[in-house]
Amino acid sequence: MNIHIPTPLRAYTGGLETVSVTGTTVSSVFQQLTVQYPELKPHLFTPEGKLRSFVNVYLNDDDIRYLPNKEETPATDTDELTIIPSIAGGTSCRL
Amino acid sequence: MLRIHYADYEALRAHGEETYPNECCGVLLGKNIAGEGDGAPVNSAAAVNYVQQIVRAGNTRTDSAHNRYHIAPQELVKIQRQARGLGLDIVGFYHSHPDHPAQWSKTDFAEAHWLGCSYIITSVEQGKAILTNSFLLSGTGEDDKNFEDQAIQIDIAPNVAEAAALNQKGQA
Numbered sequence: 001m002n003i004h005i006p007t008p009l010r011a012y013t014g015g016l017e018t019v020s021v022t023g024t025t026v027s028s029v030f031q032q033l034t035v036q037y038p039e040l041k042p043h044l045f046t047p048e049g050k051l052r053s054f055v056n057v058y059l060n061d062d063d064i065r066y067l068p069n070k071e072e073t074p075a076t077d078t079d080e081l082t083i084i085p086s087i088a089g090g091t092s093c094r095l
Numbered sequence: 096m097l098r099i100h101y102a103d104y105e106a107l108r109a110h111g112e113e114t115y116p117n118e119c120c121g122v123l124l125g126k127n128i129a130g131e132g133d134g135a136p137v138n139s140a141a142a143v144n145y146v147q148q149i150v151r152a153g154n155t156r157t158d159s160a161h162n163r164y165h166i167a168p169q170e171l172v173k174i175q176r177q178a179r180g181l182g183l184d185i186v187g188f189y190h191s192h193p194d195h196p197a198q199w200s201k202t203d204f205a206e207a208h209w210l211g212c213s214y215i216i217t218s219v220e221q222g223k224a225i226l227t228n229s230f231l232l233s234g235t236g237e238d239d240k241n242f243e244d245q246a247i248q249i250d251i252a253p254n255v256a257e258a259a260a261l262n263q264k265g266q267a
Contacts, residue, residue: 004175004179006175006185006209007127007184007185007186007209007211007212008208008209008210008211008212011211017179017184042236043236054206054208055208056168056171058168058169058172061169061172063168063169082172082175084168084171084172084175085208085209086165086166086168086206086208087120087122087165087166087171087188087206087209088156088163088164088165088166088202088206089163089164089190089199089200089202089203089204089205089206089207089214090118090156090159090162090163090164090190090192090200090202090203091118091162091192091193091195091200091202092162092163092200092201092202
């Protein structure tokens with residue numbers, strides 16, 4: 001299946017925007033991805049192996065955090081996975 | 096350096112005026128000139144984030160929109176898809192600081208994760224856009240990330256030939 005890589009992480013995929021990985025579930029796809037591109041791993045996962053809180057992963061149009069089976073959701077070659085870090089901020093408190 | 100067309104620069108400032116007293120937010124689509132396609136660091140000092148198009152986004156922080164912004168990841172996925180269709184990349188983001196300096200805040204820094212991308216901030220005082228600054232999120236990860244002041248070059252007339260060449264590269 002195709003995985004779309006956001007601009008900041010392309011330095012770890014040889015500049016590729018889209019990489020192709022095989023796997024039957026989201027977690028096995030991620031497993032393969034980090035075997036193919038090991039430098040990606042610390043940017044996606046905490047040392048404990050959990051997906052970093054600011055990293056969002058979409059299987060087609062669905063956030064995997066909200067899918068019933070989460071990372072164990074089945075994936076096929078025609079599915080697309082998108083990795084997208086969060087965007088937020090603001091003044092937060094006034095001077 | 097950040098390069099942006101005058102019309103886009105004016106449009107992102109106008110967005111901040113329109114949403115005042117709330118924060119606006121949006122995405123910068125274009126090309127990172129130093130880093131394109133070769134795996135070279137996108138955040139080296141010589142890199143240029145060349146904006147070809149800006150995309151307005153919605154601020155999901157309706158609970159605290161006057162001092163916070165957040166773009167829904169689903170909207171971001173769509174924008175990234177749109178960029179791909181145009182042969183462009185996400186090279187940065189913009190937001191406004193209503194009645195607050197055009198300087199990144201602790202919150203901006205804590206929530207910034209797009210290394211190599213530009214973060215444009217416009218101060219909007221009493222509904223009028225005042226200063227616009229750009230900051231490059233440099234570093235290699237969460238532990239050594241840093242916001243660096245980034246010069247903005249505003250192109251008065253779009254360089255059509257240059258843009259076409261960039262787009263062609265993006266589609267290759």
